[in-house]
Amino acid sequence: MKKNLLTVAAAMLLGSLSFAQEVAYEEYDLDNGLHVILHQDNSAPVVTTSVMYHVGSKDEEPGRTGFAHFFEHLLFEGTENIERGEWFGIVSSHGGSNNANTTQDRTYYYETFPSNNLELGLWMESERMMHPVINQIGVDTQNEVVKEEKRQRIDNAPYGKVIYGTGINPFLFKNHPYKESVIGSMEDLDAAKLEEFRAFNEKFYNPNNAVLVVAGDIDFSDTKKMINDYFAPIENHAPKPERTVVKEEPITATIMETEYDSNIQIPLKIFAYKTPSMKERDAYVLDYISTLLTGGKSSRLYKKMVDEQKIAMQVLAFPRSMEDYGTYIIGALPLADTSLETLAESIDEEITKIQTELITEREYQKLRNQFENNFVNSNSSIQGIANSLARYYMLYGDTSLVNKEIEIYRDITREDIKRVANEYLKKNQRLELDYLPEPAE
Known part of the structure; x- marks a missing residue:
């Protein structure tokens, strides 16, 4: 009897969790290829605007590792309409927070604002996509930032090479770019020319290689109009990247x-x-x-x-x-x-x-x-x-x-x-x- 009661209780728990987890959403594409996903939750007056780009460390050229992670920093430098160094101040002064992160496969940016500042979040992300300023002073500044991050997280951190895979992945992967670390080589970044950073941006930071998600206290009709106003005019600088998986032979001996x-x-x-x-x-x-x-x-x-x-x-x-x-x-x-x-x-x-x-x-x-x-x-x-x-x-x-x-x-x-x-x-x-x-x- 006890076992039966536990089974019933577990079934009730699973059913309630399944019901509570249902996430309603709507998705569609703009003519420029940007995929849009909207989720409405009016229980609290907050909204998250996020953009994920399908570019990570695996997309880098040999000898130019670290570009994807570098751009996670570089694209906060400023835009044609956001002065250099002003990004974080704009977000915080409007009651918001923001961050970004990079993996082997994608780069993700987001802002969370009180919902009455939804338009600000959309404008800022459209600015990042349409009007980034990529110049030498920004590259030089973020180069030092990334070097310090590498020192703190990997070079001078106990077991850093294990935690971040830099001491392990090169043994597991012989051909695939996963053998390289996400943070990349500082020598590669030092050797890169400004034109290479601009070319990387033009290749990967396009609407056709991104998904925009707006989640929170929104009205679908108003949000769609703002998205169309800010993102529909953005043109692609390059075709959507074509990828083939680099095959790895199985490991057969320890x-x-x-x-x-x-x-x-x-x-x-x-x-x-x-x-x-x-x-x-x-x-x-x-x-x-x-x-x-x-x-x-x-x-x-x-x-x-x-x-x-x-x-x-x-x-x-x-x-x-x-x-x-x-x-x-x-x-x-x-x-x-x-x-x-x-x-x-x-x-x-x-x-x-x-x-x-x-x-x-x-x-x-x-x-x-x-x-x-x-x-x-x-x-x-x-x-x-x-x-x-x-x-x-x-x-x-x-x-x-x-x-x-x-x-x-x-x-x-x-x-x-x-x-x-x-x-x-x-x-x-x-x-x-x-x-x-x-x-x-």
């Missing part, structure tokens, strides 16, 4: 490597795997596996290695789903004199269990509940909804996943978890990395 970091005192054992595109169902299954192994203090590896065996001070994982391929990084920091070999053996024991035994029904239900909560939280704010709508359209080619993606997770079975672990987490298909403190001279 890659053994050692990296050194002068910023750390405690070594780190790492296993890294190449995984499928974010659009493939198996990528979702790997999300389950990552959470099962290292998702918090109740995960298998934390309980075993930190709590019970006391051989690790921390376990970690960095699953990264990307448009063409993904990576899964799993590792542990030793406690006291524990060897990295001992950590490796303990991690492998748990991977083998997943490959040979079905996870328990209790673990399975817990995973489902965790991903239900994650799904709800991702769309619990206007900013989160705007990001989701842009991402699902741009990278997955299916905006409706904003409501339907949870069904993919719900459809995953315990048998799927066992199968995917066997397919992607093989010893001969991975990088084994000893990440060590820099030896004393």
Whole structure:
């Protein structure tokens, strides 16, 4: 009877979460190719205006890495109608906030304003697209900003090369641009001419390579008129970029490597795997596996290695789903004199269990509940909804996943978890990395 009550309660929870998560939206295209997605939520007087461009670090030319991330900074410099250095002041003085971020696959800009300033947000993003000022003083200024960011996040940050993949991806990818870091090479940026930055802008920062999302306290009719006024006149400087996925041969023999970091005192054992595109169902299954192994203090590896065996001070994982391929990084920091070999053996024991035994029904239900909560939280704010709508359209080619993606997770079975672990987490298909403190001279 108790089991039946729990089943009923779980079903009621799933039903209520599904109902609460429904995101209504409307989408259409302007004549210049700009895709527009609108979401109305009048529960609070705020609105997010965002633009996602289909350009990331994978789109850069060899020898000119870092351009996509550089533009994340450069396009805040100013426009023909926004004076240099005034962007952030305009936003804050009108009660707003803004930010941008770059990945291997896309670049995303957004502003959130009180809804009576919707037109301001639309104007600013149209200015960024139509009238950016790309000059030498802006390039020089942002070059120093990016160098400082690299120093803080990677060069001088403990385990920075692991967190940002710069010490791992070159071993997993031999041909694909994912082998390069998003922040790129400072030497490449130093060597680039002003004309190259302008050419990059003309190639990628066009309406036909972007999606505009407006979400929040809006009126559809008024918003469409403003979008038409500000964005319809923008012309494309280049055809929509054509992309072909650079094929990577599978890893067939374990890659053994050692990296050194002068910023750390405690070594780190790492296993890294190449995984499928974010659009493939198996990528979702790997999300389950990552959470099962290292998702918090109740995960298998934390309980075993930190709590019970006391051989690790921390376990970690960095699953990264990307448009063409993904990576899964799993590792542990030793406690006291524990060897990295001992950590490796303990991690492998748990991977083998997943490959040979079905996870328990209790673990399975817990995973489902965790991903239900994650799904709800991702769309619990206007900013989160705007990001989701842009991402699902741009990278997955299916905006409706904003409501339907949870069904993919719900459809995953315990048998799927066992199968995917066997397919992607093989010893001969991975990088084994000893990440060590820099030896004393």
